[in-house]
Amino acid sequence: MTHNAIRQxxxxxxxxxxxxxxxxxxxxxxxxxxxxxxxxADHLQTLDALVTAVSPPKALWDRIVGATEETxxxxxxxxxxxxxxxxxSVSFKFAAGxxxxxxxxVGVLGNQVIQQGQRLDRISATSAYESLFxxxxxxxxxxxxxxxxxxxxxxxxxxxxxxxxxxxxxxVRDNLPALSAxxxxxxxxxxxxxxxxxxxxxxxxxxxxxxxxxxxxxxxxTEEAAGGVATTSKAPVVVGLRRA
Numbered sequence: 347m348t349h350n351a352i353r354q355x356x357x358x359x360x361x362x363x364x365x366x367x368x369x370x371x372x373x374x375x376x377x378x379x380x381x382x383x384x385x386x387a388d389h390l391q392t393l394d395a396l397v398t399a400v401s402p403p404k405a406l407w408d409r410i411v412g413a414t415e416e417t418x419x420x421x422x423x424x425x426x427x428x429x430x431x432x433x434x435s436v437s438f439k440f441a442a443g444x445x446x447x448x449x450x451x452v453g454v455l456g457n458q459v460i461q462q463g464q465r466l467d468r469i470s471a472t473s474a475y476e477s478l479f480x481x482x483x484x485x486x487x488x489x490x491x492x493x494x495x496x497x498x499x500x501x502x503x504x505x506x507x508x509x510x511x512x513x514x515x516x517x518v519r520d521n522l523p524a525l526s527a528x529x530x531x532x533x534x535x536x537x538x539x540x541x542x543x544x545x546x547x548x549x550x551x552x553x554x555x556x557x558x559x560x561x562x563x564x565x566x567x568t569e570e571a572a573g574g575v576a577t578t579s580k581a582p583v584v585v586g587l588r589r590a
Contacts, residue, residue: 347371349379356382360389360476366524373552376476377483377518386476482508482516482553496565496586505551505584507565509558517547517554522583524550525569531583532570535562546574564588 347355347368352375358364359372376383485491485508496505505520522531531547533556544556547567566582 347375349375349382353382353385356385357389360386370550370552373479374519376479377486377553380483380487383476383480383483387480390476478555479553481555482518485510485514485516486518492588494565494586494588496567496582496584498584503584505567505586507586513558513560515544515556515558517551517556520551520584522551522567528572530570530572530574532568532574532578534566534568534578534582535559536564536566536585536587537562541566541578543574543576546570562588 352372355364355368355372359369362369364372376386488508488510490511492509494507494509496507497503503520503522505522506518507515508518509515517533525531527549530549531551533544533547533554534541535544535558537559542559542562544559544565545554547554564585564587566585568578568580568582570578570580
């Protein structure tokens with residue numbers, strides 16, 4: 347997609363409503379375009395401001411009124427003993443109606459609280475994800491960053507790594523195919539003849555952060571069972587060496 351086409355999708359991207367393929371393409375564009383990354387951050391701030399307490403809808407109050415309405419009893423004079431019994435009956439009916447109304451309020455408002463909590467969780471996760479994208483983009487633009495390209499044996503798969511002077515590293519670009527939920531990619535530092543795990547990357551590592559292990563001669567990514575492993579002897583999906 348062109349830059350202008352992607353800009354038209356930034357709002358939809360911010361609320362997480364794009365198709366996976368489109369989201370991946372927009373996400374990769376954000377790594378390289380600070381203007382679009384800033385615009386996405388502005389969208390996310392707007393979403394945060396919109397997440398406020400929601401007043402119960404008018405229909406809720408109509409249901410409450412319907413649950414508590416009581417037809418006034420006829421003005422008939424009755425003996426005291428019967429009047430006492432009638433008052434208990436009316437009071438019980440009103441209490442039952444009020445309890446029903448309270449249950450409606452608790453149910454509706456409780457559901458709104460759950461929805462608000464879920465919305466906040468989604469926005470928080472999205473904000474953290476976008477922050478990671480921005481940090482990776484800044485690292486990729488840093489002229490002092492060390493860049494390492496990892497490739498598969500047939501060179502069809504690629505993953506690009508950037509490492510900053512403080513040891514913070516990012517996977518900033520890859521074309522690794524998405525895995526099933528039972529599998530995960532895992533990143534390794536190549537130290538002497540050993541592999542040291544730098545973290546589990548998940549099923550579709552669009553971007554990831556890690557801490558580089560020094561001294562290492564390179565990096566590799568393997569495909570493992572979900573959750574990752576402590577050690578591995580599997581052939582790397584992609585591997586790359588640091589410049590001497």
